[in-house]
Amino acid sequence: MKDLIRTLTVPSGPSGDEFAIKESILRIVEPHVDEWYEDVLGNLYVIKKARSEISEKTVMIVAHMDEPALSVIDIDEDGFLRIAPLGPLHAASLVGARVVFARTGRRGVVGAEHNVALKDLEFSHLFIDIGAQTQSDAMRDVQIGDAATFAYGFEEVGNQLIVGHALDNRVGCALLIDALQHAQSDYTIVGVFSAQKEVGSRGAKVAGHRIHPTIALVLDISPSGDTPKAERSSLTLGAGVAVKVLDATMVVSKKWSNHLIEAAKNVSASYQIEVAPRTTSDAGAIFLAQSGIPTCGLAIPARYVGTPSQMVSLADVTSAQQVLHNFLSLLS
Amino acid sequence: MLLRKLTEAFGPSGFEDEIRQVIYEEVKSYGDKIYTDALGSLIVETNMTARGPKILLAAHMDEVGFMIVDIEDHGLLRFRPLGGVDPRILVSKPVLVGKDRIFGVIGSKAVHLQEPKEREQPLELQQLYIDIGAHSREEAEKYIAPGDLAVFATKYEEIGERRAKAKSFDDRVGCAVLIETMRKKFDLPIVYAFTVQEETGLRGAGPVAYRIKPNLALVVEGTVCFDVVETPSHGQSTLQGAGPAISVVDAKTIAHRAFREHIVQVGTKEGIPVQLRRTIGGANDVGAIHLTEMGIISAAISIPTRYIHAPSQMISLDDYDNTVRLLEAVLRSIEQGGFSA
Structure with missing residues (x-):
């Protein structure tokens, strides 16, 4: 995962002009998916069909690829x-x-x-x-x-910590790519590398309308509160993936946050709860699309979000990876 | 004269009846199907069986205005703005109030009576009122009730070298461009929409886009222009007289790159001056249209408007003419397959 994240932090992905990062992502995922296309807003959609033909249900996994x-x-x-x-x-x-x-x-x-x-x-x-x-x-x-x-490099700091200028949200993109490569599910997986999140989740809004999935899951970064006089936050680097319960854009139904917590328990992964009333994500734009879409999320805690040096724990990434795979395998 | 008729008509956001009727009279013989939607936008469908991409052309017909919210004992009217109005520009401005369009003036304490400290502070909305010459609440109530509307009382006039001033070029100038365009014949399915409630949050345009589901959308606007003394280039946004301004980024939209570049290329090829809009401030109906359903390829073409959202807005008539020319040229290029959705 570390090398994948490193690769993904190299291309530039300004909101509204995501072609460079999109091209890099596509090059990596194309061999692993059944179909892909883009839309007017710049979103990249990749489809991985369900392992059985019986289910017509879809899970849409969204990771924004743009950066401020x-x-x-x-x-x-x-x-x-x-x-x-x-x-x-x-x-x-x-x-x-x-x-x-x-x-x-x-x-x-x-x-x-x-x-x-x-x-x-x-x-x-x-x-x-x-x-x-x-x-x-x-x-x-x-x-x-x-x-x-x-334009800054990618570095490893201390034990299991990585630093980069676009870990928000290339870490989420890496987790989505990994799931497309390795995860199994009875649901068809629609991966959305969303555009224009940083200017107000504009890509996610039209993606939710287009796909209208059975369930949507958002992968994103969320600021941690474990530095001197940090803004209050329940999140700590290294304490595991954060299961979204609430952010500035939506409240997650207990049914789905509990599914994710169950998945964490199933694989004995450490996890924490994201209650982040000032953090935005694509979740809010998705769950209000069409007649409403059940939406949940996994967040990776990060320090120094919005600066050129964002810091993330690789242990949290691993825990997210395990939880996501288990969650997808149990959808039926 | 079209610009005079349109700019002098009454139509604050949410109360577009008069301006809609004025526009209807201008367009009624051109559309195959003309109707008003649930929010009040006027929609004119033309040539819908033609091949080629379905195009939505939109301009908002509402204007910034005021709503009367209370009548004081001494007959003065308290009001609130509809749309974004800077309270500092309101003092002493003439307005037209209520369904009889009676004359009023936005009043405040004379400079003679102000304390030195007061003179340093701009007046706030709470300190302002509309005076219609009534001497008591009872007398005012004969003419006005809370919920009535007011707009600036400015008349359209052509001034200086090819300039014009009026109260509501934002966006009656866009409405005029659409009306002129409608009188030309295009071998394309084109829907013209005169939208409501843009100034209160782009509310009318989304439902129009949802109904029409166009392949391409073009919004014609009056936009900010501050090319005046001592403003550096990066603070001007647009230049008056330098042609229609094409939006790149604003508060609600990052423009579709290929479509905006196509518009600039068409202008260059046809010898029509065009400029890029150089600010990210402000927004227009594209903000709502481009996010409709699965997303719609959209662009905005704007006429630079000095002193926008104020009583005397100013445009260049050359910019107006060039916008009409540019819109026609863009539609011709699409007609000939020069840009496909």
């Missing part, structure tokens, strides 16, 4: 790019960040106007420097509407 990004809104005469955020990013935390443009691979650094105090910094004070001399020079590689994401 910086959208270019203006290019000045000296070739500096003015930007606005796509998704939850804070202006002050971006100064000095290294970024890469998804479309062309052009790299750059985020700079700030000099006369603004750090605490007063807004996006209108920031720009990306791609080393261009003039507007026309810059426009060879970057156009208005192009988006850049963080």
Whole structure:
């Protein structure tokens, strides 16, 4: 799993421009699925038929593949790019960040106007420097509407901890890929690598409508509360996968959270409960689609979400993997 | 004159009866099927048996306005905005109130009477009222009841070099573009929708998209423009007179890349000036349309509008003409198979 996650953190996947990460995912999963297609919003759907032909039931597993990004809104005469955020990013935390443009691979650094105090910094004070001399020079590689994401490597820290700029939510993507490769189920599995989650779960909304599955399961990152003076959270790194009970977008029916807890007990995996009233996920957009869709979720706790250095425990990933496989095998 | 007729009509969000009737009179001889949906949007279906992608063209007919919520003992009217209005721009503005469109003025304490501290603070909504010249609650109640509506009283006028000012270019200018487009003949199934309640949260457009299920949707809007003194390029959003603005990203939509690039290419090929909308602020009906059902390929073409959501909005008539030209050129390109859904 570690190598898969590492591979998935390399491609850039700005909300609304997910083609690079999508292509990487497709290359890995294509041999393991029966069918795949894309939609207008940019979602990637992959279908793995049920092990028996009897069941017409479907489980839709959703992992968003996008990440917060910086959208270019203006290019000045000296070739500096003015930007606005796509998704939850804070202006002050971006100064000095290294970024890469998804479309062309052009790299750059985020700079700030000099006369603004750090605490007063807004996006209108920031720009990306791609080393261009003039507007026309810059426009060879970057156009208005192009988006850049963080460009940092993947590292292992301490024991069983990994750090990367897009673990939210390439960890979820890796778990979904693993399930498509290895899990068995009497339900047809529709894997959705969803687009545009960071700007409001727009991909998930249309995916829920299109698939209208028997049951949906969302794989995502959820911020932990185990660092000095962290925001209150029930989640701890290394204590196992988190079974979603509540987030900002939905309350999970007990029936389905209990199924996941049962699955954890079946495989003796450690687990914790996600009660995260300020954390968003694709779950809320899915369960309100059409006539309503039973929706549940597994979350991987992470530190430093929204920064270039998100930290996740590999032990939690393993526990998620086991729980997901068992959950899928018991659907009947 | 179409722009005058449309901008001077009354139609705050949720109360679009008058503007809908005005538009209906303009379009009634062009549609094969014309009807109003449950929320009040006016829908005009044309050429629905033609081959080619089904296209939804939408413009919202509602405007920002006010609702009277209370009448004070001395006959002054308390009000709340419908849609996003900056309270700082309201003081001393003339308005038309109620079904008889009686004249009123948004009043407040004269500068002479204000304490020095008061002069430094912008007035809040709670400090403002509409004065219709009534001297008592009883007299005001003869003309107005809570729940009545008000809009800015601005008249349409052409000013300067090819500019015009009016109260509701957002989005009567889009309605005008649609009406002009309808008078041309396209070998495509096109549904024109004049939507309601855009200003209160893109409420009318979603049900229209759900009903029509188009292959492609195009929204024509009046959008923000602040190309004035001392505004840096990245704060302007759009330039007046530089042609229709194509949306890239806004608060509710990341535009469909291939479709927006196609529109720019068509403009370039036909020699029509186009610009990209350079801000992520604001939103329009595309936000609701593109997420309908399984997702709909959509784009927004906007006329830069200075002083939007305020009494005297300003557009360039060249931008208007070029938007009409661009929309026709885009539809012709689709007609010829130049862009498929």
